[in-house]
Amino acid sequence: MTRASPSVWEDATLAATLLAVDPAGLVGVAVRGGPDVARDRWLAKVKALLAPGAPFRRAPLHIEDDRLLGGLDLAASLAAGRPVAQRGVLAECDGGVVVLPMAERIEAGVAARLATVLDHGEVALERDGLTLRLQARIGMIALDEGLGPDERPPEALMERLAFRVDLTGLSGRDAPGEDGPNADAVAAARARLDGVRPADDSIIEGLCAAAIMLDVASARGPILALRAARAHAALSGRSKVTAEDAAVAARLVLGARARRVPAEAEPESAEDVPENAADQPPNAEPPPETDIPSQTDMVIEAIQAALPDDLLERVKLEGATRSRSAGTRGAGADAKSARRGRPVGSRQGALRSGDRLNLVETLRAATPWQKLRGGGVNGAQDGVRIQVRREDFRIRRFVQRAESTTIFVVDASGSAAFQRLAEAKGAVELLLAKAYVSRTRVALIAFRGAEADILLPPTRSLTRARRRLADLPGGGGTPLASGMDAALALALAERGMDRTPTLVFLTDGRANIGRGGAPGRRAAVDDAMTAAGRVRNAGVAAVYLDTSARPRPDGDRFARAMDAVYAPLPYANAGAMFDIVDDLRGGRR
Amino acid sequence: MRAAYPFSAIVGQDEMKLALLIAATDPGIGGVMVFGDRGTGKSTAVRALAALLPPLRAVMGCRYHCDPKADAGRCAGDCGALAGETETIPTPVVDLPLGATEDRVVGALDLERALTRGEKRFEPGLLARAHRGFLYIDEVNLLEDHLVDLLLDVAASGENVVEREGLSVRHPARFVLIGSGNPEEGELRPQLLDRFGLSVEVRTPTELDERVEVVRRRDAFDRDAQAFGAKWAGADAEVGDRIVAARAQLGAIEVPTSVLEAGSRLCMAIGSDGLRGELTVMRAARALAALEAADVVAESHVRQIAPMALRHRLRRNPLDEAGSTVRIERAMSELFDA
Numbered sequence: 001m002t003r004a005s006p007s008v009w010e011d012a013t014l015a016a017t018l019l020a021v022d023p024a025g026l027v028g029v030a031v032r033g034g035p036d037v038a039r040d041r042w043l044a045k046v047k048a049l050l051a052p053g054a055p056f057r058r059a060p061l062h063i064e065d066d067r068l069l070g071g072l073d074l075a076a077s078l079a080a081g082r083p084v085a086q087r088g089v090l091a092e093c094d095g096g097v098v099v100l101p102m103a104e105r106i107e108a109g110v111a112a113r114l115a116t117v118l119d120h121g122e123v124a125l126e127r128d129g130l131t132l133r134l135q136a137r138i139g140m141i142a143l144d145e146g147l148g149p150d151e152r153p154p155e156a157l158m159e160r161l162a163f164r165v166d167l168t169g170l171s172g173r174d175a176p177g178e179d180g181p182n183a184d185a186v187a188a189a190r191a192r193l194d195g196v197r198p199a200d201d202s203i204i205e206g207l208c209a210a211a212i213m214l215d216v217a218s219a220r221g222p223i224l225a226l227r228a229a230r231a232h233a234a235l236s237g238r239s240k241v242t243a244e245d246a247a248v249a250a251r252l253v254l255g256a257r258a259r260r261v262p263a264e265a266e267p268e269s270a271e272d273v274p275e276n277a278a279d280q281p282p283n284a285e286p287p288p289e290t291d292i293p294s295q296t297d298m299v300i301e302a303i304q305a306a307l308p309d310d311l312l313e314r315v316k317l318e319g320a321t322r323s324r325s326a327g328t329r330g331a332g333a334d335a336k337s338a339r340r341g342r343p344v345g346s347r348q349g350a351l352r353s354g355d356r357l358n359l360v361e362t363l364r365a366a367t368p369w370q371k372l373r374g375g376g377v378n379g380a381q382d383g384v385r386i387q388v389r390r391e392d393f394r395i396r397r398f399v400q401r402a403e404s405t406t407i408f409v410v411d412a413s414g415s416a417a418f419q420r421l422a423e424a425k426g427a428v429e430l431l432l433a434k435a436y437v438s439r440t441r442v443a444l445i446a447f448r449g450a451e452a453d454i455l456l457p458p459t460r461s462l463t464r465a466r467r468r469l470a471d472l473p474g475g476g477g478t479p480l481a482s483g484m485d486a487a488l489a490l491a492l493a494e495r496g497m498d499r500t501p502t503l504v505f506l507t508d509g510r511a512n513i514g515r516g517g518a519p520g521r522r523a524a525v526d527d528a529m530t531a532a533g534r535v536r537n538a539g540v541a542a543v544y545l546d547t548s549a550r551p552r553p554d555g556d557r558f559a560r561a562m563d564a565v566y567a568p569l570p571y572a573n574a575g576a577m578f579d580i581v582d583d584l585r586g587g588r589r
Numbered sequence: 590m591r592a593a594y595p596f597s598a599i600v601g602q603d604e605m606k607l608a609l610l611i612a613a614t615d616p617g618i619g620g621v622m623v624f625g626d627r628g629t630g631k632s633t634a635v636r637a638l639a640a641l642l643p644p645l646r647a648v649m650g651c652r653y654h655c656d657p658k659a660d661a662g663r664c665a666g667d668c669g670a671l672a673g674e675t676e677t678i679p680t681p682v683v684d685l686p687l688g689a690t691e692d693r694v695v696g697a698l699d700l701e702r703a704l705t706r707g708e709k710r711f712e713p714g715l716l717a718r719a720h721r722g723f724l725y726i727d728e729v730n731l732l733e734d735h736l737v738d739l740l741l742d743v744a745a746s747g748e749n750v751v752e753r754e755g756l757s758v759r760h761p762a763r764f765v766l767i768g769s770g771n772p773e774e775g776e777l778r779p780q781l782l783d784r785f786g787l788s789v790e791v792r793t794p795t796e797l798d799e800r801v802e803v804v805r806r807r808d809a810f811d812r813d814a815q816a817f818g819a820k821w822a823g824a825d826a827e828v829g830d831r832i833v834a835a836r837a838q839l840g841a842i843e844v845p846t847s848v849l850e851a852g853s854r855l856c857m858a859i860g861s862d863g864l865r866g867e868l869t870v871m872r873a874a875r876a877l878a879a880l881e882a883a884d885v886v887a888e889s890h891v892r893q894i895a896p897m898a899l900r901h902r903l904r905r906n907p908l909d910e911a912g913s914t915v916r917i918e919r920a921m922s923e924l925f926d927a
Contacts, residue, residue, distance in 0.1 A: 218628025
């Protein structure tokens with residue numbers, strides 16, 4: 001990570017200022033970092049610069065759709081005797097900013113709904129018997145408290161936000177005082193914004209060339225950069241966008257999205273380029289310099305000079321995360337919730353937020369008591385309402401099939417690794433091919449050398465799995481204990497999301513690296529036994545496929561310690577592996 | 590509501606635009622699935638299509654806007670009783686938002702009536718609104734499963750059957766399904782994929798000029814959507830006229846036996862499952878001929894539409910890296926170039 005430096009704060013402040021100039025146009029900012037003074041000061045800055053009276057609100061992580069998008073106001077509907085809509089947070093914040101805490105935990109579905117609203121500047125409501133369109137031109141601040149490079153807000157959301165700010169490691173002390181443009185300057189810029197034009201074609205050409213240079217594929221990159229450049233020009237009191245504005249915008253918008261370091265700017269990083277280039281479309285080459293007029297060259301030069309120093313770091317982060325599926329690590333999807341899935345009748349009960357009222361049953365329950373309560377039963381004339389009491393409420397019940405996740409834990413050590421890995425790949429792909437039908441997700445952990453890596457976070461995407469599997473590395477020692485630890489951690493995380501995990505170990509059991517990477521057989525075996533005991537205690541179902549040439553007593557011991565199904569598999573074979581795992585899952589049902 | 594981005598102003602993405610026009614010409618083809626990266630204008634294109642579709646004649650007052658000329662396939666409700674009066678309505682293009690609840694999709698009890706009078710009355714949902722038009726689902730691969738099941742059933746039968754909340758209603762719901770999604774975020778269920786007549790893959794343009802044009806037009810649209818729309822209105826109207834003319838001509842277009850055979854041989858060569866592939870190739874080629882104002886379907890039409898009609902129907906081998914498009918192109922050059 002980057003050292004705390006003044007330029008990080010300057011860029012963060014600039015992003016805050018530009019967002020305040022044009023919240024809906026720039027769509028938003030993703031702010032990485034924990035909840036500390038630095039972040040609070042940054043948020044306060046945005047709030048202070050917004051137009052007077054512009055909404056600035058938090059939408060809590062587990063907000064229900066009816067509060068986020070809007071829906072039926074049940075209490076008001078019952079009182080009024082007709083459906084009364086309530087606006088959600090997004091529509092209520094029209095013209096302002098919505099803050100999204102813990103955005104790294106947002107579900108893919110919620111992210112997609114947010115993305116639709118951000119794209120259209122309006123909420124299209126199709127819920128609870130209502131059809132409404134509500135204007136919601138908002139800016140969004142996604143607070144990302146993720147720790148590892150894998151823990152990030154869903155790409156569907158990140159993609160739409162113009163800026164990314166990383167406040168990790170900054171303390172409040174680093175924050176400069178009240179420098180930068182004040183609210184009046186921002187208001188003046190806001191008024192000027194509509195009249196700001198690019199000086200000439202070189203601005204747009206320069207931004208697009210920079211996007212290609214940095215391998216920013218989405219058209220949103222340069223479009224947002226252009227809007228940022230206009231806001232910057234407005235802030236500087238200009239009505240024309242200059243190369244300087246474009247350079248600042250490219251640093252803030254495109255720099256954070258870069259998936260490649262331009263060779264000219266970072267010659268010493270040349271060895272990183274092929275590695276990154278391997279999984280890119282082959283034709284994403286930089287354009288020949290000669291085709292670009294010199295005016296554009298100047299813009300490009302200005303952009304290159306302005307690119308952030310830590311571009312290489314960011315490229316690595318982007319490369320590590322961009323193939324991660326949106327929301328695989330999302331907020332706990334309530335699988336057996338009373339809110340989604342197939343309806344299975346109703347029950348009596350108090351109405352809580354998000355519960356769905358079964359209206360006919362409720363009315364039916366209320367009907368026999370109407371005389372006693374003094375209402376009319378058949379609604380003979382208008383104005384006579386049915387009286388509904390709390391005890392009449394009938395709540396709908398839903399079920400959703402639980403999902404399961406199969407986690408392959410593959411021994412990628414030593415000489416036989418390649419054969420074994422190839423077979424594991426085959427089995428993963430076989431399982432994945434029928435994953436959608438059997439509701440299975442697949443994850444892949446490999447352990448080798450000193451540690452275990454999650455090579456494929458839980459996914460149902462064949463495309464992604466294939467890409468990830470294609471460059472699975474092998475070789476080194478056998479840190480079996482670390483493999484078990486990583487597998488258990490992932491299994492528990494999946495269970496936390498109401499998915500049933502199954503662990504599938506593929507190893508020869510020749511543990512020789514202990515926890516923490518220390519070599520030594522004895523310690524390694526002891527550590528592995530301890531780790532296996534933890535798997536058993538957690539009650540996670542496991543299969544142990546022994547891939548050694550001859551079945552070994554060690555393997556049986558590990559399997560027993562984990563309470564796993566043990567199967568010797570001298571010749572690893574994708575088809576056989578698939579059958580065993582499939583049987584285990586089928587048998588447990 | 591904000592004005593839609595004009596269809597003709599979309600830079601490049603010719604295959605996607607062609608697939609949408611073909612689906613609009615012959616709704617029987619069964620819709621389009623658009624796969625692609627983020628920021629490639631998938632949603633923009635679908636929403637733009639809505640703006641240029643020709644209006645429909647419908648039975649006045651019918652809640653399912655039935656076609657007054659159709660004898661079969663009218664709704665069972667009040668439609669027949671409404672004596673002969675018709676109205677003109679825009680072709681419905683209905684968005685199915687990811688957050689939509691099931692009762693909004695299939696229709697539900699009319700809350701107002703139920704609350705004020707305790708009366709059971711059906712209030713049509715999105716499927717009814719989409720009848721005779723288009724149903725668009727962005728990020729269709731993230732749609733909740735029970736909604737996918739429901740859509741599959743209705744798309745196959747052309748009829749929405751509602752048995753819930755004490756209601757028992759059936760009404761016609763024939764619509765062109767348009768889905769878009771990013772395969773990186775999860776596979777589409779095979780049964781749903783199969784329902785789409787055509788599928789296209791969109792990519793980010795790699796030419797600098799093209800990308801500059803994308804940004805330039807978007808900027809112009811952002812600044813003044815109305816002026817931008819007016820500038821492209823002529824081109825959009827031409828596309829709309831082309832669709833109208835193609836629809837009128839569709840029935841009169843001849844499909845020579847040699848072309849039918851070519852389609853069948855191609856399907857056999859690539860091993861696509863079932864007859865649906867061949868049928869789609871034939872219909873899509875005919876719609877393309879109609880759009881080009883040709884009288885006879887030629888082999889060139891088949892070649893142009895074969896990838897979009899077949900690429901999602903190939904039996905998938907998870908260990909085969911070669912893309913479906915490549916396999917189809919290979920089969921075509923073997924069959925037709927020899």
